[in-house]
Amino acid sequence: MTQALATHAVKPDEAVLAIRGLTVTFGGAGKPVRALDGVDLSLAKGEVVALLGESGSGKSVTLRSILRLHPPKRSRIDGTIHVEGIDVTSLQGRALEAFRGKTVSMVFQEPMLAMDPVYTVGRQITEAVRKHEGVSESVARARALEMLTLVRIPSPERRLQAYPHEMSGGMRQRAMIALALASKPRILLADEPTTALDATVQVQILLLLRELQRELGLSMIFVTHDISVAVEVADRIAVMYAGRIVETGSVRDVIRSPRHPYTIGLLSTRAHGGRLEGHRLPAIPGSPPDLANLPPGCAFAPRCTLAMDLCRTTVPEAVALGGGHLVRCHRTADTVDRRAAMPPATTAGG
Secondary structure, X not given: OOOOOOOOOOOHHHEEEEEEEEEEEEOOOOOOEEEEEEEEEEEEOOOEEEEEOOOOOOHHHHHHHHOOOXXXXXXXXXXXXXXXXXXXXXXXXXXXXXXXXXXXEEEOOOHHHHOOOOOOHHHHHHHHHHHHHOOOHHHHHHHHHHHHHHOOOOOHHXXXXXXXXXXXHHHHHHHHHHHHHOOOOOEEEEEOOOOOOOHHHHHHHHHHHHHHHHXXXXXXEXXXXXXXXXXXXXXXXXXXXXXXXXXXXXXXXXXXXXXXXXXXXXXXXXXXXXXXXXXXXXXXXXXXXXXXXXXXXXXXXXXXXXXXXXXXXXXXXXXXXXXXXXXXXXXXXXXXXXXXXXXXXXXXXX
16 A cells, blocks of 8 residues: 655644643542643644554543543543634533534444444444434434445445444444444544454555545544554654654654654664564663653653753753644754664664
C-alpha cells in the first residue's frame, strides 16, 4: 500500500474540532494520575489525524475525553473541547447523548467487547439509528442493511440476524464501523481498530476506513502505535508521550524530518529493507514514566540521549518549524540529524 505524503496544515477557522489545554486527571485510593497534560489538537473538515505513541501515552484517553466517556466521579477534565462551536465539556443529559454517535462517533479497539453480546448486530444498529433520528423500525432496519452493505459484509441480510460471537474478527470490526457510521456523524474516532486482527484483515480494514472517510467527507482521528499505519491513513501526525503531544505536523514533515528525540526513536525502531540480517533494531532506552510520578521538566528526559539540565527542570514550549510542524523540545536545533538522538544498532551477538 502506498500513499502520497500529505502537507496539510489546519487553520484555526477550518477546525471542526479544537482542543486547548486538555488535562485529564484520574483519582482513586492512591495518588492522582495525570493521564493528559495540556493537550492542544485541531482537526479540519475532511482531515485525518493520527495519534501515535507507545501504550499509556494518552491516545485513547484523548478520544474518550472528546466523547466524555470518563467516569465523572473518578476523573477531572480541565481545558476546552469545542466541536463545530459546541463546548463539549458543558454538555449534560440528553444533549450529551445526542452528541455521542450523531456528531462524533467512535470505532473501539475490540468490537467483541464494544458490542452487546445479547443482541443481534442488526438490532444494535437499528436502535442507534432510531434513537438519533427518530425514524420507524422499518426505516432504521433499512439503514442498518445499507450500512452493512457499505462496509462490505458478505450476505448483509443474513448478518443482520447474527450475534457478534457468530462473526469473525474482521466482520465484527466491519459491523462496529457500520454501527459508528449509522447515524451519519461528522467526526469519527478510531481507537486502534486493527489491533486484534491478522495482517491481511488489517489491510482490508485500513483501506475500508480510508475509502469511507473520503467518500463520506468525514473528519477522523486515528489512534495507533504503528508508524506504517499512520503513514497509510493520515494527513497529519501528532506524536504523544506521557500525556503530552511532543511533535505534530504533516505526514511528510514528521516522517521525513522528525525533530523530537522520541519521534526519532520511534522511527529508528522500524524494520526496513536496508537493515542487515543478524542486527538488532535500535531501541529507545528505559521505560515510559509512571504517570502518577512524572519527573519535572520534559517527561522524556530520563530516556533521551540529548537531555541537558534544562530538560530535567523545565517543560519545553512548542517550537514552530513552519507549515504547521510543531515540536516541544529544548534541543530542537540539535535534532536535524535523526541519528543524533539514538545509539547505533548493536549486533545480535551483543
